Amino acid sequence: MGLPGEPVAVDLTLLAWKEIWFAGTFGQKYSAWKAAIGLLEAGKVDMEAMVSDVLPLADWEAGFGMMERGEGLKVLLEPYPVH
Amino acid sequence: MKGLLKTAKGPGNMAIQDVDEPSPGPGQVRVRVKWAGICGTDVHIALGEYFYYFLPVFLGHEFAGEVDEIGEGVEGVSVGDRVAVEPTKSACGKCLHCGQGNYNRCEERDIAGVVSHGAFTNYVITRSASLHKLPDSVSFKAAALTEPLAVCVHGLCEQCRLSEGDTVLVVGPGTIGLCCAQVAMAHGARVIVAGTSRDRSQLALAERLGAFQTVNVEEDDLEKSVSELTSGVGVDMAVEAVGGAAPSRVCLEAVRKGGRYFRWGSRVSRWRWT
Numbered sequence: 001m002g003l004p005g006e007p008v009a010v011d012l013t014l015l016a017w018k019e020i021w022f023a024g025t026f027g028q029k030y031s032a033w034k035a036a037i038g039l040l041e042a043g044k045v046d047m048e049a050m051v052s053d054v055l056p057l058a059d060w061e062a063g064f065g066m067m068e069r070g071e072g073l074k075v076l077l078e079p080y081p082v083h
Numbered sequence: 084m085k086g087l088l089k090t091a092k093g094p095g096n097m098a099i100q101d102v103d104e105p106s107p108g109p110g111q112v113r114v115r116v117k118w119a120g121i122c123g124t125d126v127h128i129a130l131g132e133y134f135y136y137f138l139p140v141f142l143g144h145e146f147a148g149e150v151d152e153i154g155e156g157v158e159g160v161s162v163g164d165r166v167a168v169e170p171t172k173s174a175c176g177k178c179l180h181c182g183q184g185n186y187n188r189c190e191e192r193d194i195a196g197v198v199s200h201g202a203f204t205n206y207v208i209t210r211s212a213s214l215h216k217l218p219d220s221v222s223f224k225a226a227a228l229t230e231p232l233a234v235c236v237h238g239l240c241e242q243c244r245l246s247e248g249d250t251v252l253v254v255g256p257g258t259i260g261l262c263c264a265q266v267a268m269a270h271g272a273r274v275i276v277a278g279t280s281r282d283r284s285q286l287a288l289a290e291r292l293g294a295f296q297t298v299n300v301e302e303d304d305l306e307k308s309v310s311e312l313t314s315g316v317g318v319d320m321a322v323e324a325v326g327g328a329a330p331s332r333v334c335l336e337a338v339r340k341g342g343r344y345f346r347w348g349s350r351v352s353r354w355r356w357t
Contacts, residue, residue: 009328010328010331010332010335011332011335012335015335015344018317018338018340018341018342019340019341020335020338020340020344021243021341021342021343021344022343022344022345022346023238023242023243023343023344023345023346024242024345024346024347025234025237025238025242025243025345025346025347026188027170027171027187027194027234027237028169028187028230028234028236028237029184029185029186029187029237030169030184030186030212031237031241032233032240032241033167033169033215033233034215035233035236035240036229036232036233036236037215037218037229039232039236039265039266039269040217040218040221040225040226040229040232041218041220041221043220044265044269045232045262045265045266045269046225046265046292047224047225047226047227047228047262048222048224048225049288049291049292050228050258050261050262050288051225051228054118054224057085057086057087057203057204058099060087060097060099060203063121064121064125064126064129067121067123067125067126068126068130070281073257073258073261073285073288074120074121074228074231074258075120075121076118076119076120076121076224076227077118077119077120077121077203078117078118079084079085079086079116079117079119079204079205080084080085080205082084082205
């Protein structure tokens with residue numbers, strides 16, 4: 001996903017001078033998901049280490065507030081109990 | 084079921100609301116959400132800053148759970164399957180991009196938590212093709228981060244041809260930056276992670292995860308570090324995972340001739356660095 005905001009002024013002359021390859025990205029697709037699951041299965045990445053906080057969905061405002069203030073890293077929300 | 088609904092454009096307009104539990108149609112499944120991650124995109128939608136979302140919508144597109152109901156005609160999926168779920172609920176299947184497997188570029192794509200109801204609730208209805216069964220060793224909490232991990236795999240490996248032995252500079256140690264660092268390390272790259280003083284704990288985490296070097300740009304000389312580590316040549320790949328002009332300049336200067344510069348679709352974010 002991309003982020004919003006004001007356009008940024010950057011001198012791209014270096015792209016030419018240094019023959020830099022410039023790539024963008026948006027979202028993901030099946031091939032990337034398959035590879036991601038492979039990395040998880042092989043234990044080559046640690047996603048749980050990136051979870052800083054877990055909260056019930058009822059406390060969503062606290063979780064969004066943390067993200068907005070740049071506190072913690074990944075906040076997970078747990079849905080309301082199913083009856 | 085209760086979910087976190089964005090009810091109108093603009094800042095705020097968020098509320099927990101009750102809706103009827105949905106049922107899967109033909110070719111669809113119902114996933115019972117276990118955990119769902121808050122992404123920067125969710126925060127930007129909440130603040131009314133994001134440029135693309137539909138209303139009303141339950142937010143949340145990073146999630147894992149269990150298959151709970153199966154629609155007509157779905158094969159290869161069982162109730163109780165543990166799954167990570169792509170946010171893509173459907174794509175047109177007819178355009179140039181869909182034809183090439185690049186449905187992330189499809190103009191008609193339905194995206195959970197952006198175009199239609201997402202995962203900050205109990206159940207999500209989606210196409211069976213968007214499910215990825217989880218190995219037993221992978222927890223639901225870890226699996227809830229498969230989406231940002233896949234985003235980074237797509238960016239680094241598919242868009243930017245990450246290679247074993249690359250020296251990769253990651254600027255911005257948030258979730259995406261640290262996922263990129265982990266993907267790069269998993270592929271045998273040497274990774275430098277750069278951040279600011281407010282990123283101290285994330286830089287420490289990057290070290291624990293195996294980063295070759297971390298640099299606080301407010302205290303250390305990143306240019307010198309890059310030069311020393313690459314014999315003055317520059318890094319093979321610079322990954323910019325933070326908004327603002329300064330990180331773009333840092334990346335363009337750090338990358339070697341013929342190197343790769345990879346950037347998210349960000350302009351200026353609240354993680355401003357000047």
